[in-house]
Amino acid sequence: MIEANRLLQLDGRLFTEDLEGGRSVHGEQLMVREGRTFREWVPWRSKMATYIKKKGLPLFAGRSLLYLGAAQGTTVSHLSDLMPNGTIFAVEVSSTAFSPLCALSKRRHNIVPILGDAFHPETYSMMVGSADAIxxxxxQKDQLGMFLRNSEMLLRKGGRGMLMLKARSVDVTADPQSVADRTAIGLKEGGFEVLDVIDLDPFQKDHYALHVERV
Ligand SMILES: C[S@@+](CC[C@H](N)C(=O)[O-])C[C@H]1O[C@@H](n2cnc3c(N)ncnc32)[C@H](O)[C@@H]1O
Structure with missing residues (x-):
């Protein structure tokens, strides 16, 4: 699904090969190298970029990715660059953010925008079918509940998940690391193997990436 050769790491910076052939999506820098155009993927603006900087590229197998909390499509656009033969179902609840997401999806064949509430996967399950990754x-407060509900309904067995946890939204008073630990336990109890838990500091404070596989 993810084509590793479309990711470039240069002098500590990350780039993805632009699917649009040379158009900046969110003001990021463009770079041409050996006839290929790349867009810079900035870790301060994308938790996935932070994860890759810290841990490397997670290679999801399969073709379909369900993305919850797409916003205007910053990270979605880079994943779209990396999986030209896949499909990203991008769910976003805010109509303000949805409008630029829709504009992006009109220019890119592999993004299906969905205006919806990710606490209710039954409202978009017909569209998504079975996803290879989430x-x-x-x-939100119940990030674990949202992730489990979507996985139970839409993630195939053996599929991968990436939960970008904002610990302070779950519990503003608790130690963020203990929130991440509790979430990892909840994922195990929910039928996942936890592959790694990465603290995204200093790019995103009190955020953790939980990379899992559905068993
Ligand atoms: C941190 S932003 C996402 C940034 C984006 N993932 C990126 O890296 O480009 C979180 C997004 O989740 C959306 N959101 C919040 N609650 C939601 C829900 N219940 N269902 C779907 N999206 C939701 C917000 O509107 C917001 O756009």
């Missing part, structure tokens, strides 16, 4: 980046 990515979630939603600052």
């Amino acid at each position: 990515y979630q980046d939603v600052a």
Whole structure:
């Protein structure tokens, strides 16, 4: 699904090969190298970029990715660059953010925008079918519940998940690391193997990436 040769790491910076052939999506820098155009993927603006900087590229197998909390499509656009033969179902609840997401999806064949509430996967399950991977980046209290509900309904067995956890949204008073630990336990109890838990500091404070596989 993810084509590693479309990611470039140069002098500590990350770039993805632009699917649009040379158009900046969110003001990021463009770079041409050996006839290929790349867009810079800035870790301060994308938790996935931070994860890759810290841990490397997670290679999801399969073709379809369910993305919860797409916003305007910053991270979605880079994943779209990396999986030209896949499909990203991008769910976003805010109509303000949905409008630029829709504009992006009109220019890119592999993004299906869905205006919806990720606490209710039954409202978009017909569209998504069975996903090979789920990515979630939603600052809500019940991030674990949202992730489990979507996985149970839409993630195939053996599929991968990436839960970008904002610990302070779950519990503003608790130690963020203990929130991440509790979430990892909840994922195990929910039928996942936890592959790694990465603290995204200093790019995103009190955020953790939980990379899992559905068993
Ligand atoms: C941190 S932003 C996502 C940033 C984006 N993932 C990126 O890296 O480009 C979180 C997004 O989740 C959306 N969101 C919040 N609650 C949601 C829900 N219940 N269902 C879907 N999206 C939701 C917000 O509107 C917001 O756009």
